[in-house]
Amino acid sequence: MSLSHEIVQAIRQRQKQGVPEHIRKKAILHICDTIAISLASYKGAPVALKSIAGLSIGVTGGTGRVIGSEQRLPPAYAAFANTALAHALDYDDINDLARIHPTPVTLAAALAAADSQDSRSTDLITSVALGNELLCRLGYAIEPRGTGSDSKWFLSQLFGYLGAAITAGLVLGLDDEKLVHALGLAYMQAAGGKEPGVGTGSQARAIYPAFASMGGVQAAFLAREGVTAPASCLDGKTGLFPNYFGENLNEKQRGVLLDTVTWAFSDTSIKLYPSCRYSHPYIQSVLVLRNHISLHDIDQIVIGVNETAGMLCQPLEDRCHPKTLQDAKFSIPFMVAFTFVNGSVHLNNLTESALMETQVLELAHRIKIEQTQANTLGIPLGDIKVKTANETKRHIEHIQPKTFFNEVKKKFIDCCLYADVVEPEVLWEQLSNDSDFDKLERLPTINH
Numbered sequence: 373m374s375l376s377h378e379i380v381q382a383i384r385q386r387q388k389q390g391v392p393e394h395i396r397k398k399a400i401l402h403i404c405d406t407i408a409i410s411l412a413s414y415k416g417a418p419v420a421l422k423s424i425a426g427l428s429i430g431v432t433g434g435t436g437r438v439i440g441s442e443q444r445l446p447p448a449y450a451a452f453a454n455t456a457l458a459h460a461l462d463y464d465d466i467n468d469l470a471r472i473h474p475t476p477v478t479l480a481a482a483l484a485a486a487d488s489q490d491s492r493s494t495d496l497i498t499s500v501a502l503g504n505e506l507l508c509r510l511g512y513a514i515e516p517r518g519t520g521s522d523s524k525w526f527l528s529q530l531f532g533y534l535g536a537a538i539t540a541g542l543v544l545g546l547d548d549e550k551l552v553h554a555l556g557l558a559y560m561q562a563a564g565g566k567e568p569g570v571g572t573g574s575q576a577r578a579i580y581p582a583f584a585s586m587g588g589v590q591a592a593f594l595a596r597e598g599v600t601a602p603a604s605c606l607d608g609k610t611g612l613f614p615n616y617f618g619e620n621l622n623e624k625q626r627g628v629l630l631d632t633v634t635w636a637f638s639d640t641s642i643k644l645y646p647s648c649r650y651s652h653p654y655i656q657s658v659l660v661l662r663n664h665i666s667l668h669d670i671d672q673i674v675i676g677v678n679e680t681a682g683m684l685c686q687p688l689e690d691r692c693h694p695k696t697l698q699d700a701k702f703s704i705p706f707m708v709a710f711t712f713v714n715g716s717v718h719l720n721n722l723t724e725s726a727l728m729e730t731q732v733l734e735l736a737h738r739i740k741i742e743q744t745q746a747n748t749l750g751i752p753l754g755d756i757k758v759k760t761a762n763e764t765k766r767h768i769e770h771i772q773p774k775t776f777f778n779e780v781k782k783k784f785i786d787c788c789l790y791a792d793v794v795e796p797e798v799l800w801e802q803l804s805n806d807s808d809f810d811k812l813e814r815l816p817t818i819n820h
Contacts, residue, residue, distance in 0.1 A: 374603040375613075375626070376552045382630045383502055383538060384548065387494070391501045395635050399501040401780050402465050402475040404803045405642050407815065408787035409464055410439040410457035414818040415791055416646075416719050417460035419575045419698070421820060423582065424453045435487045440791070440818040447484040447593060451536065452586035454480035460578040461719070462701045463646040463787075467639060468750040468773055470511020473528045473581060474535065474640060478503035480585040481536035485543035485592065493545025496809040501637065503539030507531055508636035513621055513629040518680030518747045521617045528581045529564030530616065536588020537595075544596055556601025557591035559612050569702060570683055572690040578698045642775040644783065645717045647700075650681050651707040653754030656769040658711040661758055667712055669760040670735065675708060676744030676755030676768075685741045692736035697724050708756065709736035719790045791818055 391399070413420045424438065427449055436450020439457055444450070458464050458476035465475050482499045486492055494502075510531040517523065537558035541551045563583065568576035595601075606612045607620045614620055621629065645652055654675065677685060684704045685691055691703040700706045701722070713731045714721055726732065744755055754769030781800060788796030793816050803809075 374552070375607040375621070376555045376603045376605060377548075378626070378630055379506065379538075379555065379606075380548050380551045382632050383506065383542075383551075385632045386502060386505065387498070387542075389632070391498050392635070395501055395637060396497055398638065398640075399497050399504070400804060400806065400809075401777070402504070402640070402642065403479055403497070403500060403809055404784055404800070405465060405780055406458045406475045406479050407439060407803065408784040409461055410454060411791040411793060411816065411818055412463070412719060412787040413457040413460050414440055414820045416723070417457070417578065419578045420456040420460035423456050423579050427452055436484045437487055439483075439815060442817055447488050447540075448586045448590040450487065451480040451484040451540075451589040452582040454483060455582040455585040456579045459581050461646050462578070462648055462698070463643050463719075465640050465642050466649045467508045467511060467636065468641065468649065469515075469639065470508045470636065471516045471527050472507050472511045472531060474504040474507040474637070475500065477507065477528065477532040477536050477581050477585045477588070478539040480582075481539040481589050481592075482543050484585075484589045485540040488593075489544070492543045494542040496543065497807075499539050499542045502542060503535045504637045504640065505635060506538055507535040508640060509629050509631070510534065512636050513625040514617065515749055517749065518678060518683060523680070523683075524566055525616060526564040526566050526569065526580050529584045530562055532564075532581050532584025533558040533562045533587045533591070536585045537591040538588075540589045540592035541595065544592055546592065546596060550595045552603050553599065553601045554588075554592045554595035556603065556605035557594050557599060558588050559605040560601065561587035561591065562612060562616075572687070572699050573695050575696050575698050577702060639773045641773045642780050642783070644775070644779060646719055646722055647707050647717060648684065648702045650684055650751055651701070651704050653751060653769045653771045654704055654708050654756060655711045655717055655754070656771060657754035657756040657767045658708055659715070660767045660769065661756060661765060662712060662715060664765055665758050665760060667731075667735070669762075670712070670738065670758055671761060672759040673708060673712075673735070673739045674757040674759070675704060675739060675741050676753075676757070677704070677741060678743065678745035678752045679747040681745075681752040682741065682743060688739075688741060692739065693733055694727060697722075697727065700727055705736050705739045705741070706732070708739065709733075718786070793818075
Protein backbone atom coordinates (compact mmCIF):
# COMPACT_ATOMS: atom_id res chain seq x y z
CA MET A 373 0.00 0.00 0.00
CA SER A 374 1.31 3.45 -0.88
CA LEU A 375 2.14 6.01 1.82
CA SER A 376 -0.58 8.27 0.40
CA HIS A 377 -3.20 5.57 0.99
CA GLU A 378 -1.88 4.98 4.51
CA ILE A 379 -2.05 8.70 5.32
CA VAL A 380 -5.65 8.90 4.12
CA GLN A 381 -6.54 5.79 6.15
CA ALA A 382 -5.00 7.31 9.28
CA ILE A 383 -6.93 10.54 8.76
CA ARG A 384 -10.18 8.62 8.28
CA GLN A 385 -9.52 6.68 11.46
CA ARG A 386 -9.06 9.89 13.44
CA GLN A 387 -12.18 11.29 11.80
CA LYS A 388 -14.23 8.24 12.83
CA GLN A 389 -12.86 8.37 16.37
CA GLY A 390 -13.89 12.01 16.59
CA VAL A 391 -11.76 14.96 17.59
CA PRO A 392 -11.29 14.96 21.39
CA GLU A 393 -12.91 17.90 23.15
CA HIS A 394 -9.59 19.36 24.34
CA ILE A 395 -8.24 19.29 20.77
CA ARG A 396 -11.43 20.84 19.45
CA LYS A 397 -11.16 23.66 21.99
CA LYS A 398 -7.51 24.14 21.09
CA ALA A 399 -8.36 24.30 17.38
CA ILE A 400 -10.92 27.03 18.14
CA LEU A 401 -8.28 29.04 20.03
CA HIS A 402 -5.85 28.72 17.13
CA ILE A 403 -8.52 29.73 14.62
CA CYS A 404 -9.39 32.81 16.71
CA ASP A 405 -5.71 33.69 16.99
CA THR A 406 -5.18 33.33 13.24
CA ILE A 407 -8.16 35.54 12.46
CA ALA A 408 -6.95 38.30 14.80
CA ILE A 409 -3.44 38.24 13.32
CA SER A 410 -4.94 38.45 9.83
CA LEU A 411 -6.92 41.55 10.78
CA ALA A 412 -3.80 43.15 12.26
CA SER A 413 -1.87 42.51 9.04
CA TYR A 414 -3.86 45.17 7.21
CA LYS A 415 -1.99 47.77 9.24
CA GLY A 416 1.25 46.00 10.08
CA ALA A 417 2.08 43.91 7.01
CA PRO A 418 1.75 45.85 3.75
CA VAL A 419 3.68 43.08 1.98
CA ALA A 420 0.62 40.84 2.43
CA LEU A 421 -1.65 43.42 0.81
CA LYS A 422 0.81 43.93 -2.05
CA SER A 423 0.96 40.17 -2.58
CA ILE A 424 -2.82 39.87 -2.68
CA ALA A 425 -3.03 42.78 -5.11
CA GLY A 426 -0.42 41.24 -7.37
CA LEU A 427 -2.13 37.87 -7.29
CA SER A 428 -5.54 39.38 -8.04
CA ILE A 429 -4.65 41.24 -11.24
CA GLY A 430 -7.28 40.44 -13.84
CA VAL A 431 -9.42 38.52 -11.34
CA THR A 432 -12.94 39.74 -10.66
CA GLY A 433 -15.09 37.91 -8.15
CA GLY A 434 -15.13 34.40 -6.81
CA THR A 435 -16.56 32.45 -3.91
CA GLY A 436 -13.67 32.81 -1.47
CA ARG A 437 -13.77 35.36 1.34
CA VAL A 438 -10.66 37.29 2.27
CA ILE A 439 -10.52 37.81 6.03
CA GLY A 440 -10.99 41.47 6.92
CA SER A 441 -12.09 42.43 3.42
CA GLU A 442 -15.19 42.51 1.24
CA GLN A 443 -13.06 41.11 -1.59
CA ARG A 444 -14.01 37.74 -3.07
CA LEU A 445 -11.57 35.59 -4.99
CA PRO A 446 -11.50 32.13 -6.60
CA PRO A 447 -10.84 29.45 -3.93
CA ALA A 448 -7.12 28.94 -4.50
CA TYR A 449 -6.47 32.69 -4.63
CA ALA A 450 -8.53 33.26 -1.48
CA ALA A 451 -6.46 30.60 0.26
CA PHE A 452 -3.25 32.38 -0.75
CA ALA A 453 -4.65 35.72 0.46
CA ASN A 454 -5.71 34.44 3.87
CA THR A 455 -2.46 32.58 4.53
CA ALA A 456 -0.44 35.63 3.50
CA LEU A 457 -2.40 37.76 5.96
CA ALA A 458 -2.00 35.17 8.72
CA HIS A 459 1.76 34.70 8.32
CA ALA A 460 3.12 38.08 7.22
CA LEU A 461 3.48 39.46 10.76
CA ASP A 462 5.44 36.37 11.86
CA TYR A 463 2.95 36.07 14.72
CA ASP A 464 1.28 32.78 13.75
CA ASP A 465 1.19 29.50 15.66
CA ILE A 466 4.03 27.00 15.47
CA ASN A 467 4.90 23.47 16.50
CA ASP A 468 8.49 23.72 17.71
CA LEU A 469 9.43 20.09 17.14
CA ALA A 470 7.83 19.92 13.69
CA ARG A 471 9.03 23.45 12.83
CA ILE A 472 5.72 24.09 11.12
CA HIS A 473 3.11 26.88 11.23
CA PRO A 474 -0.04 24.79 10.74
CA THR A 475 -3.20 26.90 11.19
CA PRO A 476 -2.49 29.70 8.66
CA VAL A 477 -2.34 27.00 5.97
CA THR A 478 -5.21 24.77 7.05
CA LEU A 479 -7.68 27.50 8.04
CA ALA A 480 -7.23 29.24 4.70
CA ALA A 481 -7.73 25.94 2.86
CA ALA A 482 -10.82 25.06 4.89
CA LEU A 483 -12.41 28.48 4.37
CA ALA A 484 -11.74 28.42 0.63
CA ALA A 485 -13.37 25.01 0.28
CA ALA A 486 -16.28 25.86 2.59
CA ASP A 487 -17.09 29.03 0.68
CA SER A 488 -17.38 27.14 -2.61
CA GLN A 489 -20.44 25.12 -1.67
CA ASP A 490 -23.58 25.31 0.45
CA SER A 491 -23.02 22.07 2.35
CA ARG A 492 -19.85 20.37 3.50
CA SER A 493 -18.94 16.88 4.50
CA THR A 494 -16.68 17.81 7.42
CA ASP A 495 -17.07 20.86 9.66
CA LEU A 496 -14.38 23.49 9.55
CA ILE A 497 -13.04 22.94 13.07
CA THR A 498 -12.60 19.20 12.54
CA SER A 499 -10.97 19.79 9.16
CA VAL A 500 -8.49 22.28 10.60
CA ALA A 501 -7.67 19.96 13.52
CA LEU A 502 -7.08 16.99 11.21
CA GLY A 503 -5.07 19.07 8.75
CA ASN A 504 -2.95 20.47 11.58
CA GLU A 505 -2.34 16.99 12.92
CA LEU A 506 -1.10 15.79 9.53
CA LEU A 507 1.26 18.75 9.21
CA CYS A 508 2.67 18.29 12.72
CA ARG A 509 3.14 14.55 12.19
CA LEU A 510 4.95 15.10 8.90
CA GLY A 511 7.36 17.33 10.81
CA TYR A 512 7.69 14.85 13.67
CA ALA A 513 8.56 12.09 11.20
CA ILE A 514 11.37 14.16 9.67
CA GLU A 515 12.73 15.46 13.02
CA PRO A 516 14.06 18.71 11.50
CA ARG A 517 17.33 20.13 12.79
CA GLY A 518 19.81 22.67 11.52
CA THR A 519 21.77 20.27 9.37
CA GLY A 520 20.93 17.71 6.72
CA SER A 521 18.43 17.81 3.90
CA ASP A 522 15.58 18.87 6.19
CA SER A 523 17.36 22.18 6.92
CA LYS A 524 16.97 23.24 3.28
CA TRP A 525 13.18 23.54 3.34
CA PHE A 526 10.48 25.65 4.87
CA LEU A 527 8.45 22.67 6.06
CA SER A 528 5.35 24.84 6.53
CA GLN A 529 5.43 25.35 2.78
CA LEU A 530 6.73 21.99 1.55
CA PHE A 531 4.37 19.93 3.71
CA GLY A 532 1.74 22.67 3.61
CA TYR A 533 0.74 21.64 0.09
CA LEU A 534 -0.24 18.22 1.47
CA GLY A 535 -1.95 19.61 4.56
CA ALA A 536 -3.96 22.13 2.57
CA ALA A 537 -5.01 19.49 0.03
CA ILE A 538 -6.28 17.16 2.76
CA THR A 539 -8.00 19.94 4.71
CA ALA A 540 -9.79 21.29 1.66
CA GLY A 541 -10.57 17.76 0.49
CA LEU A 542 -12.25 16.91 3.79
CA VAL A 543 -14.46 19.99 3.60
CA LEU A 544 -15.33 19.19 -0.02
CA GLY A 545 -16.23 15.61 0.94
CA LEU A 546 -13.73 13.88 -1.32
CA ASP A 547 -13.68 10.09 -1.03
CA ASP A 548 -10.49 8.23 -0.14
CA GLU A 549 -9.27 7.78 -3.71
CA LYS A 550 -9.79 11.44 -4.53
CA LEU A 551 -7.92 12.45 -1.38
CA VAL A 552 -5.02 10.28 -2.59
CA HIS A 553 -5.17 12.02 -5.97
CA ALA A 554 -5.25 15.40 -4.19
CA LEU A 555 -2.00 14.49 -2.41
CA GLY A 556 -0.45 13.59 -5.75
CA LEU A 557 -1.60 16.82 -7.36
CA ALA A 558 -0.29 18.77 -4.38
CA TYR A 559 3.11 17.09 -4.76
CA MET A 560 3.30 18.26 -8.37
CA GLN A 561 3.38 21.85 -7.07
CA ALA A 562 5.49 21.28 -3.96
CA ALA A 563 8.23 23.82 -3.20
CA GLY A 564 9.69 25.57 -0.20
CA GLY A 565 13.41 26.29 -0.53
CA LYS A 566 14.63 28.13 2.59
CA GLU A 567 16.77 30.79 0.94
CA PRO A 568 14.12 33.51 1.48
CA GLY A 569 14.75 32.96 5.20
CA VAL A 570 18.48 32.28 5.21
CA GLY A 571 19.19 35.04 2.70
CA THR A 572 18.68 38.69 3.64
CA GLY A 573 17.34 41.85 2.05
CA SER A 574 13.91 40.68 0.89
CA GLN A 575 10.30 40.43 2.03
CA ALA A 576 9.60 37.03 0.47
CA ARG A 577 9.69 34.99 3.68
CA ALA A 578 6.56 36.86 4.84
CA ILE A 579 4.36 34.95 2.39
CA TYR A 580 5.99 31.58 1.76
CA PRO A 581 3.21 29.40 3.30
CA ALA A 582 0.63 31.14 1.10
CA PHE A 583 1.87 29.27 -1.95
CA ALA A 584 1.20 26.00 -0.13
CA SER A 585 -2.40 26.77 0.77
CA MET A 586 -3.06 27.97 -2.77
CA GLY A 587 -1.55 24.84 -4.32
CA GLY A 588 -3.20 22.46 -1.90
CA VAL A 589 -6.64 23.94 -2.46
CA GLN A 590 -6.15 23.81 -6.21
CA ALA A 591 -5.13 20.15 -5.91
CA ALA A 592 -8.31 19.31 -3.98
CA PHE A 593 -10.54 20.97 -6.58
CA LEU A 594 -8.72 19.25 -9.43
CA ALA A 595 -9.17 15.90 -7.70
CA ARG A 596 -12.86 16.64 -7.17
CA GLU A 597 -13.26 17.17 -10.90
CA GLY A 598 -11.70 13.79 -11.64
CA VAL A 599 -8.06 14.65 -12.34
CA THR A 600 -5.89 11.77 -11.13
CA ALA A 601 -2.33 11.52 -9.87
CA PRO A 602 -0.11 8.56 -8.91
CA ALA A 603 -0.61 7.13 -5.43
CA SER A 604 3.18 6.76 -5.30
CA CYS A 605 3.65 10.55 -5.19
CA LEU A 606 5.21 10.47 -1.72
CA ASP A 607 7.20 7.23 -1.60
CA GLY A 608 7.70 6.27 -5.24
CA LYS A 609 11.10 6.18 -6.89
CA THR A 610 10.89 9.91 -7.58
CA GLY A 611 8.35 10.76 -4.87
CA LEU A 612 8.46 13.61 -2.40
CA PHE A 613 10.54 11.98 0.31
CA PRO A 614 13.27 10.55 -1.97
CA ASN A 615 13.45 13.78 -3.96
CA TYR A 616 13.42 16.28 -1.10
CA PHE A 617 15.04 14.29 1.73
CA GLY A 618 17.20 11.75 -0.10
CA GLU A 619 15.33 8.65 0.99
CA ASN A 620 11.94 7.29 1.94
CA LEU A 621 10.69 7.25 5.50
CA ASN A 622 11.89 4.27 7.49
CA GLU A 623 9.51 2.11 9.53
CA LYS A 624 9.96 4.18 12.66
CA GLN A 625 9.23 7.39 10.79
CA ARG A 626 6.18 5.89 9.13
CA GLY A 627 4.96 4.81 12.56
CA VAL A 628 5.29 8.37 13.86
CA LEU A 629 3.50 9.78 10.83
CA LEU A 630 0.64 7.28 10.90
CA ASP A 631 0.03 7.17 14.66
CA THR A 632 -3.65 7.80 15.46
CA VAL A 633 -3.53 7.57 19.26
CA THR A 634 -1.77 10.75 20.40
CA TRP A 635 -2.17 14.30 19.07
CA ALA A 636 0.97 16.12 17.94
CA PHE A 637 -1.11 19.27 17.42
CA SER A 638 -1.53 19.47 21.20
CA ASP A 639 2.08 20.73 21.45
CA THR A 640 1.58 23.57 18.99
CA SER A 641 2.18 27.02 20.52
CA ILE A 642 0.48 30.33 19.94
CA LYS A 643 3.18 32.98 19.66
CA LEU A 644 3.31 35.84 22.15
CA TYR A 645 5.84 37.93 20.18
CA PRO A 646 5.55 38.97 16.49
CA SER A 647 8.94 37.59 15.47
CA CYS A 648 10.56 34.33 14.43
CA ARG A 649 9.98 31.65 17.05
CA TYR A 650 13.74 31.03 17.41
CA SER A 651 14.12 34.53 18.81
CA HIS A 652 11.57 33.98 21.58
CA PRO A 653 13.77 32.21 24.17
CA TYR A 654 16.37 34.96 23.67
CA ILE A 655 13.72 37.66 24.10
CA GLN A 656 12.67 35.99 27.35
CA SER A 657 16.28 35.93 28.57
CA VAL A 658 16.73 39.60 27.77
CA LEU A 659 13.60 40.50 29.73
CA VAL A 660 15.10 38.76 32.77
CA LEU A 661 18.57 40.31 32.37
CA ARG A 662 17.17 43.82 31.94
CA ASN A 663 16.15 43.71 35.60
CA HIS A 664 19.78 43.34 36.68
CA ILE A 665 21.86 45.27 34.14
CA SER A 666 21.56 48.83 32.89
CA LEU A 667 21.53 49.23 29.12
CA HIS A 668 24.24 51.90 29.34
CA ASP A 669 26.62 49.58 31.22
CA ILE A 670 26.69 46.86 28.55
CA ASP A 671 30.07 46.33 26.90
CA GLN A 672 29.25 43.12 25.05
CA ILE A 673 26.42 40.63 24.60
CA VAL A 674 27.30 37.01 23.83
CA ILE A 675 24.50 34.98 22.27
CA GLY A 676 24.91 31.22 22.67
CA VAL A 677 23.40 29.31 19.77
CA ASN A 678 23.07 25.90 18.21
CA GLU A 679 23.51 25.38 14.48
CA THR A 680 19.91 26.25 13.65
CA ALA A 681 19.90 29.45 15.68
CA GLY A 682 23.29 30.30 14.18
CA MET A 683 21.64 30.48 10.75
CA LEU A 684 19.62 33.42 12.08
CA CYS A 685 22.81 35.20 13.12
CA GLN A 686 24.75 35.05 9.85
CA PRO A 687 25.99 37.04 8.09
CA LEU A 688 26.29 38.95 11.37
CA GLU A 689 26.65 42.40 9.79
CA ASP A 690 23.40 42.00 7.85
CA ARG A 691 21.60 40.50 10.84
CA CYS A 692 22.68 43.39 13.09
CA HIS A 693 21.46 46.01 10.61
CA PRO A 694 18.51 44.42 8.75
CA LYS A 695 17.14 46.18 5.69
CA THR A 696 13.58 44.86 5.90
CA LEU A 697 11.22 44.26 8.80
CA GLN A 698 11.03 40.61 7.77
CA ASP A 699 14.81 40.33 8.16
CA ALA A 700 14.63 42.06 11.55
CA LYS A 701 12.09 39.57 12.85
CA PHE A 702 14.21 36.70 11.57
CA SER A 703 17.40 38.03 13.18
CA ILE A 704 18.27 36.86 16.69
CA PRO A 705 20.95 39.58 17.18
CA PHE A 706 18.56 42.36 16.17
CA MET A 707 15.72 41.03 18.32
CA VAL A 708 18.06 40.74 21.33
CA ALA A 709 19.24 44.33 20.92
CA PHE A 710 15.71 45.56 20.24
CA THR A 711 14.37 43.92 23.40
CA PHE A 712 17.21 45.27 25.56
CA VAL A 713 16.48 48.81 24.35
CA ASN A 714 12.67 48.71 24.34
CA GLY A 715 11.85 46.27 27.12
CA SER A 716 9.00 44.70 25.17
CA VAL A 717 8.15 43.32 21.74
CA HIS A 718 4.73 43.99 20.24
CA LEU A 719 3.02 45.19 17.09
CA ASN A 720 3.17 48.87 18.01
CA ASN A 721 6.93 49.04 18.51
CA LEU A 722 8.34 46.38 16.16
CA THR A 723 7.67 48.36 12.98
CA GLU A 724 9.62 49.63 9.99
CA SER A 725 10.86 52.57 12.07
CA ALA A 726 12.60 50.11 14.41
CA LEU A 727 15.09 49.39 11.63
CA MET A 728 16.61 52.83 12.17
CA GLU A 729 16.60 53.00 15.99
CA THR A 730 20.09 54.27 16.80
CA GLN A 731 20.35 52.66 20.23
CA VAL A 732 19.27 49.29 18.85
CA LEU A 733 21.77 49.38 15.99
CA GLU A 734 24.63 50.47 18.23
CA LEU A 735 23.91 47.73 20.75
CA ALA A 736 23.53 45.11 18.01
CA HIS A 737 27.09 45.78 16.90
CA ARG A 738 28.31 44.86 20.38
CA ILE A 739 26.96 41.33 19.96
CA LYS A 740 29.11 38.24 19.61
CA ILE A 741 27.87 34.78 18.59
CA GLU A 742 29.14 31.54 20.16
CA GLN A 743 27.97 28.01 19.49
CA THR A 744 27.22 26.70 22.98
CA GLN A 745 24.43 24.22 22.29
CA ALA A 746 23.97 20.90 20.56
CA ASN A 747 21.71 20.91 17.55
CA THR A 748 18.73 19.31 19.27
CA LEU A 749 15.12 19.10 18.18
CA GLY A 750 12.87 22.09 18.71
CA ILE A 751 13.93 25.63 19.47
CA PRO A 752 17.23 26.48 21.18
CA LEU A 753 17.73 27.65 24.73
CA GLY A 754 17.81 31.40 25.17
CA ASP A 755 21.47 31.56 26.20
CA ILE A 756 22.64 35.14 26.73
CA LYS A 757 25.72 36.43 28.53
CA VAL A 758 26.08 40.16 29.21
CA LYS A 759 29.45 41.68 30.01
CA THR A 760 29.96 45.04 31.72
CA ALA A 761 33.10 46.69 33.09
CA ASN A 762 32.40 45.19 36.51
CA GLU A 763 30.60 41.87 35.99
CA THR A 764 29.29 39.20 33.67
CA LYS A 765 25.74 37.91 33.96
CA ARG A 766 24.33 34.95 32.10
CA HIS A 767 20.76 33.71 31.79
CA ILE A 768 19.49 30.62 29.96
CA GLU A 769 15.78 30.45 29.16
CA HIS A 770 13.82 27.36 28.12
CA ILE A 771 10.39 27.86 26.56
CA GLN A 772 7.70 25.23 26.94
CA PRO A 773 5.10 24.72 24.16
CA LYS A 774 2.23 25.98 26.30
CA THR A 775 -0.06 28.92 25.76
CA PHE A 776 -2.74 29.85 28.26
CA PHE A 777 -6.29 30.90 27.47
CA ASN A 778 -5.93 34.36 29.02
CA GLU A 779 -2.72 35.00 27.05
CA VAL A 780 -4.49 34.10 23.79
CA LYS A 781 -7.43 36.32 24.66
CA LYS A 782 -5.14 39.26 25.45
CA LYS A 783 -3.26 38.77 22.20
CA PHE A 784 -6.54 38.58 20.27
CA ILE A 785 -7.78 41.84 21.76
CA ASP A 786 -4.40 43.55 21.25
CA CYS A 787 -4.37 42.53 17.57
CA CYS A 788 -7.93 43.78 17.10
CA LEU A 789 -7.20 47.09 18.81
CA TYR A 790 -4.13 47.47 16.61
CA ALA A 791 -6.41 46.92 13.60
CA ASP A 792 -8.95 49.47 14.94
CA VAL A 793 -11.64 46.81 15.38
CA VAL A 794 -14.62 48.11 17.34
CA GLU A 795 -15.55 46.08 20.45
CA PRO A 796 -12.86 43.40 20.18
CA GLU A 797 -14.02 41.70 23.38
CA VAL A 798 -17.45 41.14 21.85
CA LEU A 799 -15.82 39.63 18.77
CA TRP A 800 -13.69 37.39 21.01
CA GLU A 801 -16.77 36.09 22.83
CA GLN A 802 -18.53 35.40 19.53
CA LEU A 803 -15.62 33.55 17.94
CA SER A 804 -14.17 31.71 20.94
CA ASN A 805 -17.59 30.22 21.71
CA ASP A 806 -18.32 29.32 18.09
CA SER A 807 -19.01 25.63 17.56
CA ASP A 808 -19.09 26.03 13.79
CA PHE A 809 -16.77 28.47 12.04
CA ASP A 810 -18.35 27.82 8.66
CA LYS A 811 -20.21 31.12 8.99
CA LEU A 812 -17.83 34.01 9.55
CA GLU A 813 -19.87 36.87 8.11
CA ARG A 814 -19.59 38.69 11.46
CA LEU A 815 -15.90 39.42 10.89
CA PRO A 816 -15.15 43.14 10.59
CA THR A 817 -13.92 44.78 7.43
CA ILE A 818 -10.63 46.62 7.82
CA ASN A 819 -10.13 49.94 6.07
CA HIS A 820 -6.79 50.21 4.30
